[in-house]
Structures are given as C-alpha cells and as structure tokens.
Amino acid sequence: MKFNLVFIFYSCLLGILVGVVASLFLGVVNALIHLVWTTLPETFDSTWYPLWMGATGGVLIGLFQKYIGDYPKTMHETLHEFQETGRVTYEGAIIKNSSAALLVLTFGASLGPEAALVSILGGLMTWIGDRMTWTIHKKEQLLELGIGAMLATIFYAPFVGVSEAIEEGIAERRFQSKLTKALLYGITTACGILAFTLLNRLFPSASVFGISTPEVNWTREVLYFLVPAILIGAGFGAVFLLLGRWTDQLAIKYSSPLGLAISAGLAIGLFGIWSPYFLFSGEHELLDFSKEALDQSILFLVLLALGKALLTNICFSFGWRGGKIFPAIFSSTSIGFAFAVLFPYTPGLLVAVAVAASCTVILKQPFVTATLLLFLFPLQFFPFILFVAILIKRTSIRIEGSIK
Known part of the structure; x- marks a missing residue:
C-alpha cells in the first residue's frame, strides 16, 4: 500500500513534468514561428517570402539530416522502441530530437509537434527511471503513463492515452488491474493537462485546437x-x-x-x-x-x-x-x-x-x-x-x- 501511494505521488510529478515540458517546448516553437512568419515579414515585405523561408529551412534541415541523422524520431518509432525494449533512448537523442523538431516546425512544415514531444519526454522519463531503484517493471509502467499523458496533453484529449495503450496492446502487459491502470492514467493525465494549461498562460495566447460547427439543427435529410x-x-x-x-x-x-x-x-x-x-x-x-x-x-x-x-x-x-x-x-x-x-x-x-x-x-x-x-x-x-x-x-x- 505504501509503495502504491509512492507510485501515485510519482505519477502526479510525472504528469506535471509532461505538462511543463510540453508547454515550454510549444512556447518556444510558437515564439520562433512568430519571429519568422510575423515579425520578419514586416521588415522584408515580399510575395515570395514563404519561398525564401522554405528554401532556407530546406538547406538547414538537409544538412542536419545528412550529417546528424533522421531526427526527430516519429511517434510510432518511439512507441515501437518502447514496446520492444521498455525504454526510449536518451543518450544524445534528446538534444538531436529537440533541435531537429524546432527547425521543422519553425520553417512552416505541414507537420505536428507530437513526434518530437513523445520522443523527448520518453527519453527524459527513461533517464529519470534509470536513476531510480525500482524494478524494470515499475519503470516501464511509469514510462507508459508518461507517454499516455503526453498524447492526452498535446491533443487536448484526456482519454487518448488510454486508447493508444489499449490499441497498441501495451497496457495489458504492464498493469495487472484495469482499474489501477485507469486510475493512474487519470491522475497522470489530469496533472499534465493542469500544468500545461497553467503554464500556457505565461505565453501569448493562440487559437485553441477545435472545430467550429454551425448550431446543431437536426434535419431528417x-x-x-x-x-x-x-x-x-x-x-x-x-x-x-x-x-x-x-x-x-x-x-x-x-x-x-x-x-x-x-x-x-x-x-x-x-x-x-x-x-x-x-x-x-x-x-x-x-x-x-x-x-x-x-x-x-x-x-x-x-x-x-x-x-x-x-x-x-x-x-x-x-x-x-x-x-x-x-x-x-x-x-x-x-x-x-x-x-x-x-x-x-x-x-x-x-x-x-x-x-x-x-x-x-x-x-x-x-x-x-x-x-x-x-x-x-x-x-x-x-x-x-x-x-x-x-x-x-x-x-x-x-x-x-x-x-x-
């Protein structure tokens, strides 16, 4: 019982870490995007500005890919590595994933931040787990909770982490009780979303991820x-x-x-x-x-x-x-x-x-x-x-x- 309470406490801290890292990372991304696509165009007003920025980003990313490697790792690559090994590589990978993702997102790619965030958080949580005196089983549980909380936080979807775990078939291997799994996911995700929301207030507000639909007026047709x-x-x-x-x-x-x-x-x-x-x-x-x-x-x-x-x-x-x-x-x-x-x-x-x-x-x-x-x-x-x-x-x- 004592260990369970300690594990719940660490789950709360993990959720807070997820929210803080996601908020800080996206805050930096949004600041860079604002600089490149709002501030600079006011100085260099040109119809062809997007083409110049795209070409510049292409050169930087191409050099990164050629001399450093294929980064950031995709979300599925990270989840596959976790499923196979119970951990996510962090030695040198966190900085590479972060740097590559900042380049990709800053220069206007039609891609999202979830890949980089999952790989960055996975590496950080593996690093923390390696410094704990817990069994491998408990470290894997903590890492799984963190990945689920990250997915829920960045997509503003509280239940997506549970769904991902169920459909990837990883939850059943590491949690004996479905009730325990649901409880820990709920706690970790709630802490993550709360920390993410509170910290986001420090940054300039952006449009909320959502879809506006007309007022629901049911018709038979x-x-x-x-x-x-x-x-x-x-x-x-x-x-x-x-x-x-x-x-x-x-x-x-x-x-x-x-x-x-x-x-x-x-x-x-x-x-x-x-x-x-x-x-x-x-x-x-x-x-x-x-x-x-x-x-x-x-x-x-x-x-x-x-x-x-x-x-x-x-x-x-x-x-x-x-x-x-x-x-x-x-x-x-x-x-x-x-x-x-x-x-x-x-x-x-x-x-x-x-x-x-x-x-x-x-x-x-x-x-x-x-x-x-x-x-x-x-x-x-x-x-x-x-x-x-x-x-x-x-x-x-x-x-x-x-x-x-």
Missing part, C-alpha cells in the same frame, strides 16, 4: 447523406495514405538528403504563397478555418484538403520529420466541409462522420480516433463518430482478410 459522407471520408483517408506511399517511393529514388529537404522547402514556400492554411500543422488554424469554411467554394476546400495531404507527405518523406495527426485532421475537416457545402443538412454531423472515417483509415486506430475527436465536435455527435470509427476498422479488416 441528413440521414440520406450520412453514408455518402462516410464513403467520402474513407476515400480521402485512402488517398492520404496513397500519397504517403507515393512520396516515400519518390524519396527512395533520390538519395540526397539535402536535395530532398530543399525540394520539400520549396514546396512549402509555393503552397504557402497560395494559402497560409497550408503552412504548419493546422492545430492553431483549424478553429478559424472552420468558422469560415462553409462560405468557401467546394473547389477551394477540395484543393486545400488534397494540397495539405500532399504537402504533409512530401515534408515527412523528404526529411522534414514530424507528426501527421494534426494535418490529417485539418485536411479531413476540409474535405468534410466540402461535402457539407454541397449538402447543407446538419452540416456539423456530416463533417464529423467524414473526419471520423478519414482519420480512422489514416491512423488505423478507431478508439484513438474517437477520443481525439471527442471534444472537437458537439458531444451529441460522439455516438456517430465512435460508430463510424469502429465500422471503418471492421470493414477494413474484412477487406484485408478477403484479399489474403
């Missing part, structure tokens, strides 16, 4: 368009993955890290000249975009969705490494609004099911998808979101089984 919206969303998710495979194959043919990184930088610049919505992960732009999306043309929304998906995969495949989840949500939202503009019957619900279908295809994790979208849409849409996510997953399993 929406029932006729739910299935088409699901199919559109699933189809777009498949296109997102197809673009990723295509850019991966393209990158393999050209083995120069510097050339690839500069090419991605030029792509960022060209897309950025077209619309600022292509820049960055879309986390802070999503709320403002969703407020005006229904007033945009269908063509613009479709091109924005496809362009964002293409640019995200170009960045990732060409050495600008980071997270794809925020851009996937943004581009899926854009395709959902394109459908809702065409058939404006309870448009918020049509967008929600399209995004749920698309993100489930991309992430291949229905419960993670559902918990990510839980607070992005009105709560009355959540049963539809969860149903669609599970339906898409089961359908994909049957399709894969029939192919085999």
Whole structure:
C-alpha cells in the first residue's frame, strides 16, 4: 500500500513534468514561428517570402539530416522502441530530437509537434527511471503513463492515452488491474493537462485546437447523406495514405538528403504563397478555418484538403520529420466541409462522420480516433463518430482478410 501511494505521488510529478515540458517546448516553437512568419515579414515585405523561408529551412534541415541523422524520431518509432525494449533512448537523442523538431516546425512544415514531444519526454522519463531503484517493471509502467499523458496533453484529449495503450496492446502487459491502470492514467493525465494549461498562460495566447460547427439543427435529410459522407471520408483517408506511399517511393529514388529537404522547402514556400492554411500543422488554424469554411467554394476546400495531404507527405518523406495527426485532421475537416457545402443538412454531423472515417483509415486506430475527436465536435455527435470509427476498422479488416 505504501509503495502504491509512492507510485501515485510519482505519477502526479510525472504528469506535471509532461505538462511543463510540453508547454515550454510549444512556447518556444510558437515564439520562433512568430519571429519568422510575423515579425520578419514586416521588415522584408515580399510575395515570395514563404519561398525564401522554405528554401532556407530546406538547406538547414538537409544538412542536419545528412550529417546528424533522421531526427526527430516519429511517434510510432518511439512507441515501437518502447514496446520492444521498455525504454526510449536518451543518450544524445534528446538534444538531436529537440533541435531537429524546432527547425521543422519553425520553417512552416505541414507537420505536428507530437513526434518530437513523445520522443523527448520518453527519453527524459527513461533517464529519470534509470536513476531510480525500482524494478524494470515499475519503470516501464511509469514510462507508459508518461507517454499516455503526453498524447492526452498535446491533443487536448484526456482519454487518448488510454486508447493508444489499449490499441497498441501495451497496457495489458504492464498493469495487472484495469482499474489501477485507469486510475493512474487519470491522475497522470489530469496533472499534465493542469500544468500545461497553467503554464500556457505565461505565453501569448493562440487559437485553441477545435472545430467550429454551425448550431446543431437536426434535419431528417441528413440521414440520406450520412453514408455518402462516410464513403467520402474513407476515400480521402485512402488517398492520404496513397500519397504517403507515393512520396516515400519518390524519396527512395533520390538519395540526397539535402536535395530532398530543399525540394520539400520549396514546396512549402509555393503552397504557402497560395494559402497560409497550408503552412504548419493546422492545430492553431483549424478553429478559424472552420468558422469560415462553409462560405468557401467546394473547389477551394477540395484543393486545400488534397494540397495539405500532399504537402504533409512530401515534408515527412523528404526529411522534414514530424507528426501527421494534426494535418490529417485539418485536411479531413476540409474535405468534410466540402461535402457539407454541397449538402447543407446538419452540416456539423456530416463533417464529423467524414473526419471520423478519414482519420480512422489514416491512423488505423478507431478508439484513438474517437477520443481525439471527442471534444472537437458537439458531444451529441460522439455516438456517430465512435460508430463510424469502429465500422471503418471492421470493414477494413474484412477487406484485408478477403484479399489474403
């Protein structure tokens, strides 16, 4: 009992560490983005400014990739390493992950910070665990709790850490009691989100990660368009993955890290000249975009969705490494609004099911998808979101089984 109380205490401290590190890291990222994309353009006013910055970022990232290595590590690489070894490498890796991520995010890549944060926190927690006199089993438990809290904190989704653990199959190995697991996840996540929220007040405020949908006005006609919206969303998710495979194959043919990184930088610049919505992960732009999306043309929304998906995969495949989840949500939202503009019957619900279908295809994790979208849409849409996510997953399993 005494050890359990001590472990709960350390879980609270871990959650606070997660919130503090995430807030400080994102605070630095936002400050650098403001310097590069707001302050400097006031001095160097030019239509071609995004192209110059993209090319500059490409040179720096290409040199980093060539002489230091493939950093930051992706979230799946970090989670895979944790599953295989019960730890995350930290010797020299924390500084490399941090530096590479700052370059990628500062110069406008259509990628998110989750990859870098999970790898940085994983390394820090492994370092702390190595200096404790606990068993390997307890160290692995603490690291798992920290990863779950980090995912919950950066996505503003309290339950996503639990869902990730369940779907990755790591929770059952390290926690004997599901109640204990849920309790510790809850404590660690609550402390992480609280610390993150309080510390964020010290930094200039940015738009909240969220989606603005019209007031929920249920219409009978929406029932006729739910299935088409699901199919559109699933189809777009498949296109997102197809673009990723295509850019991966393209990158393999050209083995120069510097050339690839500069090419991605030029792509960022060209897309950025077209619309600022292509820049960055879309986390802070999503709320403002969703407020005006229904007033945009269908063509613009479709091109924005496809362009964002293409640019995200170009960045990732060409050495600008980071997270794809925020851009996937943004581009899926854009395709959902394109459908809702065409058939404006309870448009918020049509967008929600399209995004749920698309993100489930991309992430291949229905419960993670559902918990990510839980607070992005009105709560009355959540049963539809969860149903669609599970339906898409089961359908994909049957399709894969029939192919085999």
